[in-house]
Amino acid sequence: MARIKKAAVLGAGVMGAAIAGHLANVGIPTLLLDIVPRESVESKDKKERNRLAQAGKERLFKEKPAPLYTKDVAALIEIGNMEDDFDRLAEVDWIIEVVVENLVIKQGLYERLEKVWKPGTVVSSNTSGISINKMVEGRSEAFRRHFLGTHFFNPPRYMKLLEIIPGNDTDPQIVEEMKHFAEEVLGKGVVLCKDTPNFIANRIGTYGLQITLQAMVDLGMGPDEVDDVTGRAMGRPKSATFRTLDLVGLDTFVHVAGNVHENASDEEEKAAFEVSPVLKQMVEKKWLGEKTGQGFYKKVKTESGKEIHALDLATMEYRPRKKLKTRSLEQAKKAKSLPEQLQALVYADDVAGKLAWTITKKVLLYSAKRLEEIAGDIVSVDQAMKWGFNWDLGPFETWDAIGLVKSVERMKEEGETIPAWVEAWIADGNTRFYEVKEGKRHSFHIGGKWGEVEENEKVISLARLKEQGKLIKGNRGASLIDIGDDIACLELHPLKQAIGGDVISMINAAVKEVAANYRGLVISAEAANFCVGANIMMMLMEAQDQNWFELDLMVRQFQNAMGSLRTLDRPVVAAPYGLTLGGGVEMCLPCDRIQAAGETYMGLVEVGVGLIPGGGGNKEMLLRWTEGVDPKDRISLQPLVNHIFMAIGQAKVSTSALEARKYKFLRAYDGITANRDHLVHDAKQVALGLYKAGYQAPKPRMIPVVGETGYNVLKLGAYGLLKSGHISEHDYKIADKLAFVLSGGNVPEGTLVSEQYLLDIEREAFLSLIGEPKTQARMQYMLKKGKPLRN
Numbered sequence: 001m002a003r004i005k006k007a008a009v010l011g012a013g014v015m016g017a018a019i020a021g022h023l024a025n026v027g028i029p030t031l032l033l034d035i036v037p038r039e040s041v042e043s044k045d046k047k048e049r050n051r052l053a054q055a056g057k058e059r060l061f062k063e064k065p066a067p068l069y070t071k072d073v074a075a076l077i078e079i080g081n082m083e084d085d086f087d088r089l090a091e092v093d094w095i096i097e098v099v100v101e102n103l104v105i106k107q108g109l110y111e112r113l114e115k116v117w118k119p120g121t122v123v124s125s126n127t128s129g130i131s132i133n134k135m136v137e138g139r140s141e142a143f144r145r146h147f148l149g150t151h152f153f154n155p156p157r158y159m160k161l162l163e164i165i166p167g168n169d170t171d172p173q174i175v176e177e178m179k180h181f182a183e184e185v186l187g188k189g190v191v192l193c194k195d196t197p198n199f200i201a202n203r204i205g206t207y208g209l210q211i212t213l214q215a216m217v218d219l220g221m222g223p224d225e226v227d228d229v230t231g232r233a234m235g236r237p238k239s240a241t242f243r244t245l246d247l248v249g250l251d252t253f254v255h256v257a258g259n260v261h262e263n264a265s266d267e268e269e270k271a272a273f274e275v276s277p278v279l280k281q282m283v284e285k286k287w288l289g290e291k292t293g294q295g296f297y298k299k300v301k302t303e304s305g306k307e308i309h310a311l312d313l314a315t316m317e318y319r320p321r322k323k324l325k326t327r328s329l330e331q332a333k334k335a336k337s338l339p340e341q342l343q344a345l346v347y348a349d350d351v352a353g354k355l356a357w358t359i360t361k362k363v364l365l366y367s368a369k370r371l372e373e374i375a376g377d378i379v380s381v382d383q384a385m386k387w388g389f390n391w392d393l394g395p396f397e398t399w400d401a402i403g404l405v406k407s408v409e410r411m412k413e414e415g416e417t418i419p420a421w422v423e424a425w426i427a428d429g430n431t432r433f434y435e436v437k438e439g440k441r442h443s444f445h446i447g448g449k450w451g452e453v454e455e456n457e458k459v460i461s462l463a464r465l466k467e468q469g470k471l472i473k474g475n476r477g478a479s480l481i482d483i484g485d486d487i488a489c490l491e492l493h494p495l496k497q498a499i500g501g502d503v504i505s506m507i508n509a510a511v512k513e514v515a516a517n518y519r520g521l522v523i524s525a526e527a528a529n530f531c532v533g534a535n536i537m538m539m540l541m542e543a544q545d546q547n548w549f550e551l552d553l554m555v556r557q558f559q560n561a562m563g564s565l566r567t568l569d570r571p572v573v574a575a576p577y578g579l580t581l582g583g584g585v586e587m588c589l590p591c592d593r594i595q596a597a598g599e600t601y602m603g604l605v606e607v608g609v610g611l612i613p614g615g616g617g618n619k620e621m622l623l624r625w626t627e628g629v630d631p632k633d634r635i636s637l638q639p640l641v642n643h644i645f646m647a648i649g650q651a652k653v654s655t656s657a658l659e660a661r662k663y664k665f666l667r668a669y670d671g672i673t674a675n676r677d678h679l680v681h682d683a684k685q686v687a688l689g690l691y692k693a694g695y696q697a698p699k700p701r702m703i704p705v706v707g708e709t710g711y712n713v714l715k716l717g718a719y720g721l722l723k724s725g726h727i728s729e730h731d732y733k734i735a736d737k738l739a740f741v742l743s744g745g746n747v748p749e750g751t752l753v754s755e756q757y758l759l760d761i762e763r764e765a766f767l768s769l770i771g772e773p774k775t776q777a778r779m780q781y782m783l784k785k786g787k788p789l790r791n
Helices: 015-025 051-059 069-075 088-091 104-118 140-144 172-184 201-219 223-230 244-250 250-263 267-272 278-283 325-333 338-345 351-375 376-391 395-402 402-411 420-427 462-467 502-516 536-544 548-567 584-590 617-628 634-649 676-692 707-724 729-743 755-768 773-785
Strands: 007-010 031-034 076-082 092-097 120-127 147-152 161-166 188-193 296-302 305-312 315-321 436-437 440-445 449-452 471-474 480-481 487-492 520-525 572-573 578-581 593-595 600-603 672-675
Touching: 007 015, 007 147, 015 031, 015 051, 015 076, 031 051, 031 088, 069 076, 069 471, 088 104, 088 672, 140 147, 140 278, 161 172, 161 376, 172 188, 188 376, 201 267, 201 376, 223 351, 244 250, 244 296, 244 480, 278 440, 315 480, 325 338, 325 440, 325 502, 338 351, 338 395, 338 617, 351 376, 351 395, 351 402, 351 420, 351 755, 376 395, 376 440, 402 420, 402 773, 436 617, 440 584, 440 676, 462 480, 462 672, 471 502, 480 502, 480 572, 487 502, 487 617, 487 676, 502 520, 502 548, 520 676, 536 548, 536 600, 536 773, 548 584, 572 676, 578 672, 584 600, 584 773, 593 600, 593 676, 617 634, 617 729, 617 755, 634 707, 634 729, 672 676, 707 729, 729 755, 755 773
Parallel strands: 007 031, 007 092, 031 076, 092 120, 120 147, 161 188, 487 520, 520 572, 572 593, 578 600, 593 672
Antiparallel strands: 147 161, 296 305, 305 315, 436 440, 440 449, 471 480, 480 487
């Protein structure tokens, strides 16, 4: 793997600064350079000469979503300018050029760069479409061997795709090393592209947007109606087509489309990328989308508040949004799988069906026609669209989902020309582009043969392991899977990974099975989020029916299950990612280690539904914050408890795994994995390492508490917030219960209490709060609206 210890980014605009930010996220010191402002060329003030780079760095603190894991990582970004600091590029291992998209300017920069370039340093361009080979015409062979394209998608922290584009002379070893570095360290999904206009994702994505625009006009639809079809109904992001265009910026889209139009070799493709009159008109009017306040959508003030209106293309005026209602959309919502959902849409005869079929048909044919020109295989195309445009299925996976043979027959009936290789593939008796053989995924390979899909050995698919018969046991809530090397994985899979009785049952079963037959246990999932907490609908129903015995039993069982994870005589490693809230955090805290994805958002957020943690979360936080503290050292104990009180009382959620360490949801020795696809593998390695090191389960600990004195301190703080109007009476009641538990109740300051004692008072507080009408109102509101009620 490429040994990149230090990097440099040339260009501190939006993209350059964000790339520097993500390098800092993963611990790489980075030199961020920009030009000296024209008006400052004669200045000797370094601060003034570095102004553009400084502005780029400062922007990282303001942008949403946040480009940085934490603000502290920005210390790894050093700023400078491309006059005074250009020689310092010899200090780095990777130089990323992110200057204006102009071939002449880029060529001039590389000519300068080669004069200070240290042999062996990797140089790459973040271009979104300019030819990689043309950029380095005239450069030495050694320089060209170390040069390639690295096209990050915006925002670099969050978008998984990194397109790597080798030049004609790029050393294959450099390509392979950069691919591994990007996957392992940067957490990217890497796709190798050919040096063609807009590479893979933007080439197909831009084409898809172009034909969607045309279909909208042909069918007489509005952008809002189109978005009702082209979003989640088709397995695409919620922002669908025109909301996405507004977010990207219509001027940016026109530039990208224009790049293909100018550089395409055949007239048919040039015509496909001709910018529509509607878009040209909108760009002229500066209706560029989000950045100018209006595009296909616009926020409008009305008597009832702010509303989002949609553009009427016939009048070029904004009107209230319409909701498209068709039989096919209703059927798609009821489908049990994405293939069934897509089939319900594309084969329907209503307006939604016609739109979905037109878009799908044209994108599939275009992807097939351009396959050999833009990529080496169908997998690269599918991954590029999933990682770069957040599609659930790539084009060739979509073709399988709607039925390859059935759809091609319809395309022929409609007079479409089918690419010869697709015809030949079907003629050979193939009905799909992908299939699983002997537990391994295979796909069509150029040349008309089946071949195994190459995957990084660190990618562990729980779904595929189950297909291979590795399921040990399972129920509706969770599965226990053998992931190899005598390690089992508990996979959470109820709706939104909420914890109910079935999950608790599987935790208990997993503990027994692992104790008897395995070296360790990993806990993870494969859905959008790890776990959003306990099943509040089930708890609310019990509370409304006043089934206090059932609720008490439920909470005890949850606490006991969490305790069993702590006392299991095999190592337990939690592998959270995405939203990890409430009970999801409580499931992680008692584990021996946590191996979290970089994008993990952890928080004990129970106050949002009028409760406090009830599954041992308070006790576990006290264990973490008081570890190594002398109970006699009262001065240091209270501030620690204050930290916990604020984190839980204010429902603090970390913005990254790195920030989760600030709240001690993660400890300093817990691991962070940049690439979520590698998360289960990394957690498994941690569990194996602990086992081989002679693992022993932790013994129960007596915990020092601040007692009545500390309880009064916490209550006083909450009372101040109540009197200043920052919290409601019910908030204060919740804070009082939380303060009582975290202080250890009515005991003297410095008392050592048992873990079970803390669990008991936590459970009592939880049950008393769930009986409150205002808490039940909060729970109901959360279920209905998906956000907290402040009553």
